[in-house]
Amino acid sequence: MEIAAGRRTARGQKRWSAGTRPASTGTMTAYDEAVRAVRAAELDADEAADLLIDRMTDAELLGLLDGDSPRRLLLFIPLLLGRRPFVAGAVPRLGIPGIRFSDGARGVVIGASTAFPVTMARAATWDPSLEEQVGLAIGVETRAWDANYSASVCVNLLRHPAWGRAQECYGEDPVLTGRMGSAMTRGIRVHVMACVKHFALNSMENERFEVDVSVDEHALHEVYLPHFKAVVDAGADSVMTAYNRVRGEHMDVNSALLTDVLRHEWGFSGFVTSDWVFGTHHAVASLQAGMDVEMPLRLLRARALPGALRSGALARATVLRSAHRVLRTIVLHEATREPASPSADLIASPAHRALARRVATESIVLLKNEPVGAAPLLPLDPGIRHLAVVGRLAALPNLGDHGSSRVRPPSTVSPLQGLREALPGVRITTPSGPSARAAAAAAAAANTAIVVVGLDQHDEGESVVTGSVEVGVVGRAFSAGPLRAPLIGLAHLASHFVRGGDRSSLDLRPSDVELIQAVAAANPRTIVILIGGSAILTETWRQRVPALLLAWYGGMEGGRALAGVLTGEVEPGGRLPFVVPTDVSHLPPFDSAAKSVVYDDRWGQRLLDAEGHVAAFPFGFGLGYTTIEHRLIDHRFDDTGGSAEVHVTNTGDREGSTVVQIYAADVSIRRPVARLLGFQKVTLQPDEATTVRVTLDGEPTLQRDPATRRWSPRAGDWALLAAQHSPISWADASPLRRAEGSIDEDGASDGRPA
Numbered sequence: 001m002e003i004a005a006g007r008r009t010a011r012g013q014k015r016w017s018a019g020t021r022p023a024s025t026g027t028m029t030a031y032d033e034a035v036r037a038v039r040a041a042e043l044d045a046d047e048a049a050d051l052l053i054d055r056m057t058d059a060e061l062l063g064l065l066d067g068d069s070p071r072r073l074l075l076f077i078p079l080l081l082g083r084r085p086f087v088a089g090a091v092p093r094l095g096i097p098g099i100r101f102s103d104g105a106r107g108v109v110i111g112a113s114t115a116f117p118v119t120m121a122r123a124a125t126w127d128p129s130l131e132e133q134v135g136l137a138i139g140v141e142t143r144a145w146d147a148n149y150s151a152s153v154c155v156n157l158l159r160h161p162a163w164g165r166a167q168e169c170y171g172e173d174p175v176l177t178g179r180m181g182s183a184m185t186r187g188i189r190v191h192v193m194a195c196v197k198h199f200a201l202n203s204m205e206n207e208r209f210e211v212d213v214s215v216d217e218h219a220l221h222e223v224y225l226p227h228f229k230a231v232v233d234a235g236a237d238s239v240m241t242a243y244n245r246v247r248g249e250h251m252d253v254n255s256a257l258l259t260d261v262l263r264h265e266w267g268f269s270g271f272v273t274s275d276w277v278f279g280t281h282h283a284v285a286s287l288q289a290g291m292d293v294e295m296p297l298r299l300l301r302a303r304a305l306p307g308a309l310r311s312g313a314l315a316r317a318t319v320l321r322s323a324h325r326v327l328r329t330i331v332l333h334e335a336t337r338e339p340a341s342p343s344a345d346l347i348a349s350p351a352h353r354a355l356a357r358r359v360a361t362e363s364i365v366l367l368k369n370e371p372v373g374a375a376p377l378l379p380l381d382p383g384i385r386h387l388a389v390v391g392r393l394a395a396l397p398n399l400g401d402h403g404s405s406r407v408r409p410p411s412t413v414s415p416l417q418g419l420r421e422a423l424p425g426v427r428i429t430t431p432s433g434p435s436a437r438a439a440a441a442a443a444a445a446a447n448t449a450i451v452v453v454g455l456d457q458h459d460e461g462e463s464v465v466t467g468s469v470e471v472g473v474v475g476r477a478f479s480a481g482p483l484r485a486p487l488i489g490l491a492h493l494a495s496h497f498v499r500g501g502d503r504s505s506l507d508l509r510p511s512d513v514e515l516i517q518a519v520a521a522a523n524p525r526t527i528v529i530l531i532g533g534s535a536i537l538t539e540t541w542r543q544r545v546p547a548l549l550l551a552w553y554g555g556m557e558g559g560r561a562l563a564g565v566l567t568g569e570v571e572p573g574g575r576l577p578f579v580v581p582t583d584v585s586h587l588p589p590f591d592s593a594a595k596s597v598v599y600d601d602r603w604g605q606r607l608l609d610a611e612g613h614v615a616a617f618p619f620g621f622g623l624g625y626t627t628i629e630h631r632l633i634d635h636r637f638d639d640t641g642g643s644a645e646v647h648v649t650n651t652g653d654r655e656g657s658t659v660v661q662i663y664a665a666d667v668s669i670r671r672p673v674a675r676l677l678g679f680q681k682v683t684l685q686p687d688e689a690t691t692v693r694v695t696l697d698g699e700p701t702l703q704r705d706p707a708t709r710r711w712s713p714r715a716g717d718w719a720l721l722a723a724q725h726s727p728i729s730w731a732d733a734s735p736l737r738r739a740e741g742s743i744d745e746d747g748a749s750d751g752r753p754a
Contacts, residue, residue: 029095135187403462461500
């Protein structure tokens, strides 16, 4: 419901007479009464929001539309972010708590909280039910830290693995991203409001404040927005805008996306916030475009909105519209969330640590496991007596980026510590020095060598504002005058805490490659562990080692999870959420200094398919310690989706898991391009067989008409295939059978697929 100035519902009037009811009744504030009335179904959230607005002054209304902290705190944001929630829109007189913000894609950034594996690692579990548990835990800890709003749902699509914040997203596929992001949203909002970010087309870091993304209508709606729509449908309370431009307009003033798509086409009723500090470019125009709250301080809007409202440059109805969105969402969420407040004892509790370990275990991707002698190298021989562990990351608590998503857990477990705990009777040695020669000597003396290499916060992560501040990317008010010097000071201060940015190469550091080659030459029983947030090329050394795992930034329990996989206590449960190519030239171009880019519908595995390149490791790939077979039995499908039944058999001699993946492609073209429709993770005992039902998303087989905004089936000869990763061949595919009557007479569906 959009409100108009001075309007009150009749239903609300019956219960609260304007001007006669005090702001509070006893110890119950006006806000408390609004929440109570909505919870008791005496009012709906729209009516409650209207009644609160009727009691507010203009200053209080405008205060809902930006952060509450004064601008003098600008220089201290990096220090304060990890210590308390940032508040926006609180009205103490009426008891309105406002938005109490915490970041947290891998855990709560406040205090000493549970550090889960990064988002990309959790995507590798391919398990939405597990991700929902992570969301619930993050929501519990967020609320226990006295916040009510978590910006933990990052669903930007991985267009290129060099993106510095790749670790914060769910990979390259819209269906996988949409399902995992929806699960996180459902879990978080049991206790706090869930914010999805960064809307939209944010997938490069170094020039994130300046880059302008050009994209056609088909790619925009069929590739880069479906997962945002899925999360909105899952109940997201808020959307955070991206820093970048789309089609020439910064996102805070991009009414085509914020209003036409998000509000009118998708029906989103929550509120929209800016990304922090540098995400608001015009106080009035951003409000008119649909960006409701400037975060996190009183900056542009605090200076501009009061005068604009008095002069008429800003319509009162525009202010009331955004104020209503904010209050409605806060009231409705508090009235419907879990009533019991969680205890602070749950923060980094044994249960949450156990969950972090389980997630890390199920995220680890076994990429290679060849025999050395009579058996595959992994799991480790139970009779092993001497193990060499080498590499600069072996003993480090490497949790990932040190930017806004950084979590500071009370303790961490490194790979080396995890192995020592898991193998107390095994001699574990490390090199006497940092050189490859010392590592090779240690490896030569051991039964097996483990090399832990990869990336850390210096190689990838959130970028620091530097030159962009000086050219005024945050609006004219910041390019000169008293705020210019503090902003530059903020950039220099942040540079001491935040490193990373986009990766300059997809290869390992030369010293890591030298180490792998030296150790593999010294000991044929060499296992390489890769740490990182997205694809790492392996072509220069992969053939020299028999075993290779991708262990990500595994969170506070990552070392124990890795040890459990290496020893065979548990299976490596992960599958790749992106493709690993043999050559970077097989991916789209990536220029981290570009001021303008073009995004199309060719990226990742789809680009390799279209151009006929074979991946080093395809999208969805991952090995286990057993062998599992798939066979598609039947499917039901229409333009809204459907389901497929797949017979799955564990043909090995130990328990194991697999991810049943259903792909579709137009097989009438010379090089079919696989599109993921659905997936289901399943665990089987030895010799066990079962039939798995996989829910299918219809959208990847549809196209949207830009003029009518209607969706219809793509032309072509479409087929389905059940596989354990993105298919190389479609020879055994089954024709895709659409249910009759699912499409209307002119061949178009009546709206976007559910």
